[in-house]
Amino acid sequence: MSSSAYVQLVDLVKHFGKVKALDGLTIDIAEGELVALLGPSGCGKTTALRALAGLQGLDRGQMIVDGKDVTFQSANKRGMGMVFQAYSLFPHMTARENVEYGLKLRANKITTDKRKARSGELLDLVGLSTHVNHYPYQLSGGQQQRIALARALAISPKVLLLDEPLSALDAKVRTQLREEIRRIQVELGTTTLFVTHDQEEALSIADRVGVMRNGVLEQIAAPAELYDRPNTAFVAEFVGLTNPIAGKVSSGTIEILGGVVKTLPGSITSGNGIALVRPESLDVVASKSGNATVFSASFLGATCRLSISLNDGTRVTAQLPSPDAAGLGAGAPVKVSLLDMPVFVKAAG
Amino acid sequence: MKQSMGVRLWRWTIISFVALYLLVPLYAMFDFSTKPFGFADKGRTFRAWTMIASQPDLLAAISRSLITAAIVMALILFMIVPTAIWVHLKLPVLRRPFELLCLLPLAIPAIVIVVGIAPLYRWISININESPITLAGVYSMLILPYTYRSLSAALDAVDIHTLAEAATTLGASISRVIFGIIMPTIKTGIVNGSFIAIALVLGEYTISNILNFKTFQVVIAQIGRQNGNVAVAVSLASLLFVIFLLLIIPTKKRQGAVLDVDIA
Numbered sequence: 001m002s003s004s005a006y007v008q009l010v011d012l013v014k015h016f017g018k019v020k021a022l023d024g025l026t027i028d029i030a031e032g033e034l035v036a037l038l039g040p041s042g043c044g045k046t047t048a049l050r051a052l053a054g055l056q057g058l059d060r061g062q063m064i065v066d067g068k069d070v071t072f073q074s075a076n077k078r079g080m081g082m083v084f085q086a087y088s089l090f091p092h093m094t095a096r097e098n099v100e101y102g103l104k105l106r107a108n109k110i111t112t113d114k115r116k117a118r119s120g121e122l123l124d125l126v127g128l129s130t131h132v133n134h135y136p137y138q139l140s141g142g143q144q145q146r147i148a149l150a151r152a153l154a155i156s157p158k159v160l161l162l163d164e165p166l167s168a169l170d171a172k173v174r175t176q177l178r179e180e181i182r183r184i185q186v187e188l189g190t191t192t193l194f195v196t197h198d199q200e201e202a203l204s205i206a207d208r209v210g211v212m213r214n215g216v217l218e219q220i221a222a223p224a225e226l227y228d229r230p231n232t233a234f235v236a237e238f239v240g241l242t243n244p245i246a247g248k249v250s251s252g253t254i255e256i257l258g259g260v261v262k263t264l265p266g267s268i269t270s271g272n273g274i275a276l277v278r279p280e281s282l283d284v285v286a287s288k289s290g291n292a293t294v295f296s297a298s299f300l301g302a303t304c305r306l307s308i309s310l311n312d313g314t315r316v317t318a319q320l321p322s323p324d325a326a327g328l329g330a331g332a333p334v335k336v337s338l339l340d341m342p343v344f345v346k347a348a349g
Numbered sequence: 350m351k352q353s354m355g356v357r358l359w360r361w362t363i364i365s366f367v368a369l370y371l372l373v374p375l376y377a378m379f380d381f382s383t384k385p386f387g388f389a390d391k392g393r394t395f396r397a398w399t400m401i402a403s404q405p406d407l408l409a410a411i412s413r414s415l416i417t418a419a420i421v422m423a424l425i426l427f428m429i430v431p432t433a434i435w436v437h438l439k440l441p442v443l444r445r446p447f448e449l450l451c452l453l454p455l456a457i458p459a460i461v462i463v464v465g466i467a468p469l470y471r472w473i474s475i476n477i478n479e480s481p482i483t484l485a486g487v488y489s490m491l492i493l494p495y496t497y498r499s500l501s502a503a504l505d506a507v508d509i510h511t512l513a514e515a516a517t518t519l520g521a522s523i524s525r526v527i528f529g530i531i532m533p534t535i536k537t538g539i540v541n542g543s544f545i546a547i548a549l550v551l552g553e554y555t556i557s558n559i560l561n562f563k564t565f566q567v568v569i570a571q572i573g574r575q576n577g578n579v580a581v582a583v584s585l586a587s588l589l590f591v592i593f594l595l596l597i598i599p600t601k602k603r604q605g606a607v608l609d610v611d612i613a
Contacts, residue, residue: 075514075518076520076522080518082518084511087508088511090515090534092533092536101521102519102520105521151519152518155520161518
């Protein structure tokens with residue numbers, strides 16, 4: 001546990017009946033950092049977020065925010081700003097009234113003018129200064145979530161908690177809004193915990209991403225490190241695409257596709273293993289005496305994704321820059337080899 | 350797209366039938382109340398209407414019933430609504446038992462209820478107060494099936510859990526959540542439930558009559574025994590008054606159960 005951490009979640013445990021939602025979860029978050037919790041449904045990421053918000057009790061564990069133990073503090077006293085997955089604007093209030101709601105409840109009440117100025121400033125920040133008098137039913141889903149974000153930020157929260165706020169939106173709005181969330185978070189420097197099951201969302205906006213499974217934090221790292229250097233087979237397989245290719249492991253290396261590459265820490269150290277190879281780690285060149293045949297090719301713009309059938313029958317996916325994939329259509333004989341990048345290897349079977 | 354002639358005709362036929370169904374009894378009441386009675390009258394007369402004001406006990410009965418209705422309204426707003434919200438929010442496991450409990454007054458005949466509560470009301474009359482306003486207690490029980498169903502439907506239509514949690518994280522206490530967030534959100538349900546409750550309170554006869562309380566309906570029945578025309582005139586006047594109230598209550602478009610509408 002780092003002493004410089006602004007938020008410390010220490011050994012959080014929570015059961016729902018026989019299901020262990022959190023199993024000793026420990027995370028440190030630095031001030032101003034955006035940490036995303038990523039994982040499949042039921043992995044405990046939302047439970048962790050709700051526990052930090054004070055909306056979920058714990059069986060065990062401690063939560064410290066800005067040096068103060070908040071474990072037993074009630075939710076309405078914690079000063080957390082939260083944006084929910086479901087639209088949560090108060091339907092009988094206008095956008096401005098929604099944003100001002102938290103300010104009105106502050107113990108040290110601020111004047112109406114200051115409150116109006118603050119709400120105007122935040123509505124401007126989320127790009128909805130022209131919608132101040134609109135009711136929620138007059139706003140689109142994306143606009144409602146922006147107002148919800150402004151409302152959460154209005155109280156200058158100690159931590160901004162985002163519980164899959166984009167999952168109800170369509171793809172285009174989702175991409176726009178996630179970029180806006182990041183811009184606003186950086187601009188205000190608000191410490192943020194973001195929960196999502198969408199890896200693209202997590203990897204694109206977070207300073208660090210924590211991958212959870214069965215209530216346990218499998219790995220927390222910067223997006224690039226998580227992608228390139230997964231600590232566990234689950235992280236390697238959950239984050240991004242992988243090709244499982246069998247090979248023999250010995251002294252920190254694995255022999256696959258006619259070459260030898262280093263294995264990542266956490267991999268098995270000897271015996272037969274399955275290397276989890278990223279599509280970008282495969283090099284594909286046209287060759288009549290190659291070891292594979294292109295099964296199908298998908299043009300993705302800057303890159304091209306090839307589905308390739310190796311001579312031993314294994315099907316792999318490779319991703320190449322589009323110019324390199326020119327002429328590699330279905331049925332083309334190719335030589336597939338591995339770039340010199342370390343891979344994670346799990347035990348075979 | 351223009352509606353076809355057939356659809357419009359069908360629609361207006363239905364509207365006309367419903368209008369006739371509602372208006373014919375009103376017209377019949379008006380017709381009856383303006384019919385001559387006594388030897389002096391010839392043709393149409395408004396004597397029954399002019400006699401309303403001179404009816405002994407009528408004004409007192411109306412004010413008693415209205416005060417009782419107001420007390421019942423207060424009980425709905427400060428007891429039944431918060432309880433229903435609390436059960437939905439915090440005790441979902443009690444939803445079914447609570448619903449069953451609320452349906453009981455519907456299942457038990459009014460006469461059985463009266464027999465059951467008569468000794469209690471005797472005790473109340475002797476030891477506390479013999480005002481008919483104490484009927485608010487039994488009425489607040491009678492209205493439960495209608496009010497609770499209306500509230501429950503309104504609560505089910507909105508994601509009150511998320512709204513409550515959003516308000517809580519912003520610093521709201523549970524009372525603020527209930528009275529400041531959830532209640533305005535389910536306003537339509539509360540208003541509907543309250544209207545049904547008021548209608549029931551103002552129209553209830555069996556219990557108040559058996560318990561010997563002179564409420565609005567009891568006095569109308571008494572007038573009816575003396576002069577049917579005046580009783581019908583009073584009934585029609587009260588109906589028109591309620592219709593007038595319904596028409597002047599402002600209807601706002603903004604309300605709770607519209608969260609999913611996306612027009613922007």
